[in-house]
Amino acid sequence: MLTRLFITGTDTNIGKTVVTRALLQAFNRDGTTAVGYKPIATEGYETEEGMRNRDGLILQKSSPVQFKYEEINPVIWKSSYCEENRVDFDQMKKGLNNLSNKADCVIIEGNDGWRVLLNDETFYFDWVIQEKIPVILVVGIQPGCVNHSILTAQTIINDGLQLIGWVANRINPGISHYAKIMDRLRRHINAPQLGEVPYILRPEEKDLSCYLDISTLLKQVVK
Secondary structure (H helix, E strand, O other): OOOEEEEEEEEOOOOHHHHHHHHHHHHHHOOOEEEEEEOEOOOOOOOOEEEEEEHHHHHHHOOOOOHHHHOOEEEEEOOOOEEEEEHHHHHHHHHHHHHHHOEEEEEEEEEEEOEEEEOOEEEHHHHHHHHHEEEEEEEEEOHHHHHHHHHHHHHHHOOOOOEEEEEEEOOOOOOOHHHHHHHHHHHHOOOOOEEOOOOOOOOHHHHHHEOOOHHHHHOOOOO
C-alpha cells in the first residue's frame, strides 16, 4: 500500500518542487487525495502571517484540501544549513502522520540531494530510512546529470529503500545531446521513468500532470 512518497534530487535547484507539484496534480486528477509536505525549508522570509517559504506555499496551493501552512511546512530556517539548526525527527514524523490521517497519499519534498546534511551532524536520508518511505528521484537534465543520477539511484537502493521511479526535468532548454542523455538515463537508472517535464516558464502556474504517467503508483494507493 502506497501512502507516502519522498522526492529527492540529483542536486539543488533541479526542480523537486516542480515535480512534487506535478505529482500532486496527477494524483488528484485521478481522484486520489494527495497532499504535499515540506518538513524543513530554508530561505524563509517574514510575512504578516509568520515565516513562509516559496516551496511550501507552492505545495500548499497545489494540495486539493485546504491545510494550514504550518501543516505543510512546520519548520523554516532563514538561512541554509548550519551546525546550530535543530532537527527533530519525531516532529517530522508527527507532521507526516497528521497529513496521512487527512489524505490518501502524502508527497514529501526533501532538500537538495540525497546526502544533504541538515546540520553539522544530521543527514536527511536517515529520517527517510527510519520511516521506510519509497523514493522518487528528480533528475535535472544538465551536464553531469547522468553520473549524478546513476550514483544517487544506486545509493538510495544500497540504503535499503525502494526507488519507485524517476522523473526527468529539463532545466536547461539549450543543452546539447538531450536525446542521448535521456537514452543513457533510461538504460542505466534501475527504476521506471515516471515522466519527463519539458522546460516551461513559470511552471508553478501550469498544470503539469500531463507530463507524468503514474499508473503504476495509482495501483498501489488505497483510497
